[in-house]
Amino acid sequence: MMSFSAARIKGVLSLNQGRSGTLLMTVAVLACMLLSACAVAPGMRMQKPPSIAAQNASASDENASVEAAVPMTDINLALINKLRLDAAKVSDVQTQTLFDSSPAPYRLGPGDVLQITVWDHPELVTALGGQTAANNRPSDPAQGFVIDSNGDVQFPYVGRIHLANIRLDEAQDSLIEHLSKVFVKPQVTVRIASFRSKQVYVDGEVHTPGPQPINDIPMTLLEAISRAGGFTAAADQSRMILVRRGVSYTLDLPKMMDRRENVAKILLRDGDLLRVVSRDDNGSFVMGEVNKPVTAVPMKSGRLTLSDALSQAGSLNTNSADAAQLYVIRGSQNGGVPEVYHLDARSPVAMILANQFELQPKDIVYADGNGLVRFSRVLSLLMPAINAGLTAAIVTK
Structure with a gap:
């Protein structure tokens, strides 16, 4: 009887110890998950390109090779002057x-309407047609002689005469030459009643x-x-x-x-x-740790600087942004090798550079988050799992 009771008590104690061990193990596993997750915080994060040795060592890694192919340049006065000079040359x-x-002087062409006047010969006035200008639509040609698709004009006593691709004075001389065969020293005036060929x-x-x-x-x-x-x-x-x-x-x-x-x-x-x-078609995208992610549009002059874009986005978020990690990504939309420009904006003096750095259409401005924000996001993602694990361990106790 005494031996049975001792064996039962020993079994209960061993069961409690097993449950306590399970609880401690659960807590330890969750703690390891928390510490390891801090190194892989969620969200986008910019990184410097790897060194040459790292590039050679990871040449077989496709992701590393793509990252190494993207150059990253610090924004300074020398870079700004170089970009301005290159843009001016282009x-x-x-x-x-x-x-x-x-x-060059205007040359007649098909569709132009000419008003041709032969002085002292009123019978030629009827060749212009009746006065219907009051009923004309805006698309109707003006009253006169229309140069046809072949570049010719039909005129009384002259017949068909080619007047396309010549100046107005040359057309007048050509008409005088042809009318001289019928009239004695004809006085001819030619003017363009409607310009429609060009x-x-x-x-x-x-x-x-x-x-x-x-x-x-x-x-x-x-x-x-x-x-x-x-x-x-x-x-x-x-x-x-x-x-x-x-x-x-x-x-x-x-x-x-x-x-x-x-x-x-x-x-x-x-x-x-x-x-x-x-201007809406030439905007730049501002994203990341800013107060209002937005597509920044150029000013009326067409100029858009980095500081203008940040201003339209409500500036950097002082609670979450890492001012030292401000980037401009350029050339990602036309299939070429993109370029990344970096600005350390922790000092207000750096905004002078931002005010001189001009953005181009479809540039991407990205403000990275600080370490505390990334750690906070890790906690917000892991806390439900930790709570669930602790609850399960307590229930099984």
Whole structure:
């Protein structure tokens, strides 16, 4: 009887010890999970590219090779000056071919309407047709002689005469020469009643987009914008696109004016397409530890600096952002090798650099989080598992 009781007590004690061991083991495992998880905190995090030795050692690792291929550069005055110089060179090469200081005179073409007057011969006035201008629609040609698709005009006593691709004075001399065979020293006056053979197209952020006819006054860039009603509030004047014969040119109007370049010397030609894009299409993405992740849009001048983008995002989150880890990712949308620029913004003086560093369309501005925030996020993810494990251990006790 005594031996049975002792054996039972011993069994109960061993069972309690096993349950206590299970509880301690559970707590130990959860503690190890917590400590190890701190090294792999959730969320995005920027890292410096590995050293050359690390790159050689991990050449077989695909992720390491991709990370090593992305260069990371610190933002400083030397970098800002270099980027400005490179951008100016590209702009000069593109726009210098568009400047034309000697515009060519207007040449007649199919669709132009001519008003031809032969003085002292009123019988030729009836060739112009009846006076129906009051009933004409805006798309109807003006009263006169229309140059057909072959470039010819049918005129009394002359017949069919080719007047396309010649100047107005040359057309007048040609008519005088032909009429001299019928009349003695004819006095002829030729003027253009309607310009319809040449036009440019203005599209995008202007008040009245559409075709703009080219007349005897050379069509400059500013003249085309003025005829289209001027820019809208959403227009990006720094990245206008001019398409000419399949070649696209990017025009930065504010910078050209800042460099004292005469924009009036940029002449548009027949068939040119001028597109004024919206500032919303050229925004930069601000994300990470900012108060309001947003797509920052350029100013009316088309300029967007890093400080402008941060201002539109409500600045860095002082509770969670690591000001020393501010990055700009560029070139990720066109399939090339992206570039990463790093700025240590812990000092307010660094914002001078941010105010001079100009962003490009589709740049990504990323503010990294600090270590305390990452640790807090680890705890928030692991606490439900820890509580569940402790509860299960207590219940089994």
